[in-house]
Amino acid sequence: MLKLNKIQKGFGTPGAHDYHQVLNELSLDVEKGEAIAITGPSGSGKSTLLNIIGSLDKPDKGSVLFNEQNIENYSTEQLQKFRNSNIGFVFQLHHLFPQCTLFENVLIPTLPVKDKSESVERAENLIKDMGLWDRRNDKPGTLSGGECQRTAVIRALINEPLLLLADEPTGALDEENASALIDLLLEINRKTGTTLIVVTHSMELAGRMQKVYRLTKGKLVQEK
Structure with a gap:
C-alpha cells in the first residue's frame, strides 16, 4: 500500500556547513492492514519521516508511492x-479546538463535504463506541487527557x-490512559484493517x- 524508495531529507543548504541530513536513502514497504512502530532517539528524524509519509512534507530525493501512485507529483x-x-x-498533543464541543471537533475534517448526514452518523457511532457519548456536548477544557x-x-x-x-500518541498520557490508547489503536487496526504506523x-x-x-x-533497521 505504501512504498518509500531511497528517501533523502535534510535541513539547511545542501553542501553548506549548516546542512544536516536526517534521512539517507531510506526505504520502506508497508502492506495494507499492517501495524508498524518506528522507534529511535530524539532528533533521529522520526517525526520528519512521518510527515513525509503523511504528505505534510516532501523529501529532497526519492519517491513516495501510495497504492502505486506517486504522490510527489500532486499539486x-x-x-x-x-x-x-x-x-x-494522531499527535502527542490532541490539538482540539477549545471553543468547539467534542462532537464539533470530531466533524472538523468533514467540513469540505456538502452532505454531512453519513459523517454525522459515523461520528455518533464512533463516539458511542469509544465511550464518550455522554461528553459529546462538552468542550476540551472539561475533558480528561485520555x-x-x-x-x-x-x-x-x-x-x-x-x-x-x-506521532508519540501516548507521550502526554499517564500509564493507565496510555495503555488504554494502545488497546484502542490496535483494536481499530484489527477491526477495520486500517494500516497503522x-x-x-x-x-x-x-x-x-x-x-x-x-x-x-x-535509515530504518527492522528489529521485529
Missing part, C-alpha cells in the same frame, strides 16, 4: 484532498482513512505492533 490542492481522504493523524486523546483518534477516523499515523519512544507500545523499525543514521 497542493491534490495533496490536501489526498490527505483528507486517505490519512488520519478523553481528549480518544476524541483526537475519532477525528482521525471520521473520513475512514486507509492509513492512520500516530506509530512513532514512539515507548517500548511497550512498540512491542505490541506487528513490526518494529529503529531509525538510526538516517
Whole structure:
C-alpha cells in the first residue's frame, strides 16, 4: 500500500556547513492492514519521516508511492484532498479546538463535504463506541487527557482513512490512559484493517505492533 524508495531529507543548504541530513536513502514497504512502530532517539528524524509519509512534507530525493501512485507529483490542492481522504493523524498533543464541543471537533475534517448526514452518523457511532457519548456536548477544557486523546483518534477516523499515523500518541498520557490508547489503536487496526504506523519512544507500545523499525543514521533497521 505504501512504498518509500531511497528517501533523502535534510535541513539547511545542501553542501553548506549548516546542512544536516536526517534521512539517507531510506526505504520502506508497508502492506495494507499492517501495524508498524518506528522507534529511535530524539532528533533521529522520526517525526520528519512521518510527515513525509503523511504528505505534510516532501523529501529532497526519492519517491513516495501510495497504492502505486506517486504522490510527489500532486499539486497542493491534490495533496490536501489526498490527505483528507486517505490519512488520519494522531499527535502527542490532541490539538482540539477549545471553543468547539467534542462532537464539533470530531466533524472538523468533514467540513469540505456538502452532505454531512453519513459523517454525522459515523461520528455518533464512533463516539458511542469509544465511550464518550455522554461528553459529546462538552468542550476540551472539561475533558480528561485520555478523553481528549480518544476524541483526537475519532477525528482521525471520521473520513475512514486507509492509513492512520500516530506521532508519540501516548507521550502526554499517564500509564493507565496510555495503555488504554494502545488497546484502542490496535483494536481499530484489527477491526477495520486500517494500516497503522506509530512513532514512539515507548517500548511497550512498540512491542505490541506487528513490526518494529529503529531509525538510526538516517535509515530504518527492522528489529521485529
